[in-house]
Each structure stands twice: as structure tokens, then as C-alpha cells.
Amino acid sequence: MTSVAGAAGTLDEPRGRPAVIAPGERGATRIADRVVAKIAAQAAREALGPLPPEAAPPHVTVAVHHDTARVRVHLELGYPCDIGSHCTQVRRQVVERVRALVAMEVPEVAVQVERLHPARTHGVAQGRTR
Template identity: 60%
Template sequence: MSEPTAGPQAGPTRATPPRVAPADRGATRIADGVVAKIAAQAAREALPTPSSGAPPHATVTVHHDIARVRVSLELDYPADLAAQCAAVRSRVTRRVEECAEMSVPEVDIDIEHLHSTQTRLGAGRDRRLR
């Protein structure tokens, strides 16, 4: 008695598709709104303490892999505004470059409101006296 031999498998054979280089497979596009959220979060992280006002808000314009960022802030006063703005610019630039892999040549900062600690304390006393 002889053992059966394995014959060809039934059905059509499939050809392996050619490998495509990663650069030729397509592109990933990150929406401007996502980059704006990254920038706003980075601005929050850069501020030493949460402001008594609204949290930072960012708008972004992306062209190819270049993001131009504008951040709106409300800061407490008195404080070193220049140092806070420099910290926000640095943090936003670094985080957008890390997370979105985009170049950030500029970060414009708009200080929308300054909140004085004396004004808030004085307003609280007036309310209690009435």
C-alpha cells in the first residue's frame, strides 16, 4: 500500500501584492481644530496658576506642515506678562511640533483681559457689606 501524496490545493492561487513604500501609501491630515486644541492645552500647561478668567483659546491656520498659531489669554495682574507670554509661546511651539509634527514659525498672543487681585478682593468686600 502506498501513501497518498499531497496534490495541488483546490481553488485559485492569490498573488501577493507588491510592497508599497510608506511615503507612497497616502497622507495623514490633522485638522486645524485638533491642532488648535493641542495649542490651547499647551498654553494652559504653560501658565503658572490657572487664571481667574476664561481658559486659553487658540486658533490655527495650517498650510502643508506649517502651523501659524494665535492664542487668546486672560491673565492675572500684577505679574510678569512678558515671561508668561514667552512661556506660552515656547510650550505651544514644542507641543504642536511633538504632537502634530508641524513646524510652528510663530505664536501670536492676544491678552484679552487682565484680572487684578486687588479688584477681586475689593469687590468681594463690597458685596459682604451690602
């Protein structure tokens, strides 16, 4: 019987047994959609900074296919604000954090602003008065 030794293990030629595979080469890693969604939600919170007290935190849904994640972020923002700038910051942060932490490409981040919360001032009426 002839044995061939290599970095990955030993192969016994006559019996045709497979070589022992190094631990780093075995198996597969699957990251659940909900894990990617939690990472994206945290990234959106980081991008937005402090929100109005009555605003809900960002809600994220994700569809993962192989190494690609499509993300939808639902936000509530303070009013007045630069909505476009906030959405751009959220997109960038979500793409960067998901790519860095789970090594997935994010070709699409759809941001939906669900509600605007007007700034409250102490005892001063806002808007139109009669």
C-alpha cells in the same frame, strides 16, 4: 511572465502592474486645524498654570498649511503679573507641544492678552480710595 520580488511586493513586468506598496508607504495623513488648535490651547494652559477663577481658558485659532502651523492665542491673565514672561512661556510651550505631537513647524505664535483680572483680597479695597 517574469516576476520580480522585493521588500515592497511583486511587480509583473509584462502587464506593467504597479508593485504592492507597503502599508507604511501608502496614503497621506492630514491633521485638522481644530486638532492643532486643541493641542495649542492645552499647551498654553500648561504654560500658564493656575488662572484667576473668573478668567476664561486660553482660546486658540490656527492656520495650517502643509507641515506648518501659524497659531494665535488669546489669553486672560491675573494682575499684577509679568505679562512678557507669561507670553514667552506660552509661545515656547505651544511650539514644543505642536512640534512633538503633530510634527509641524510653528514659525509664529501670536499671543494676545485680552483681559487682566485684578487679584482680589478678602474685604480689603483695591486701588484708589477717597
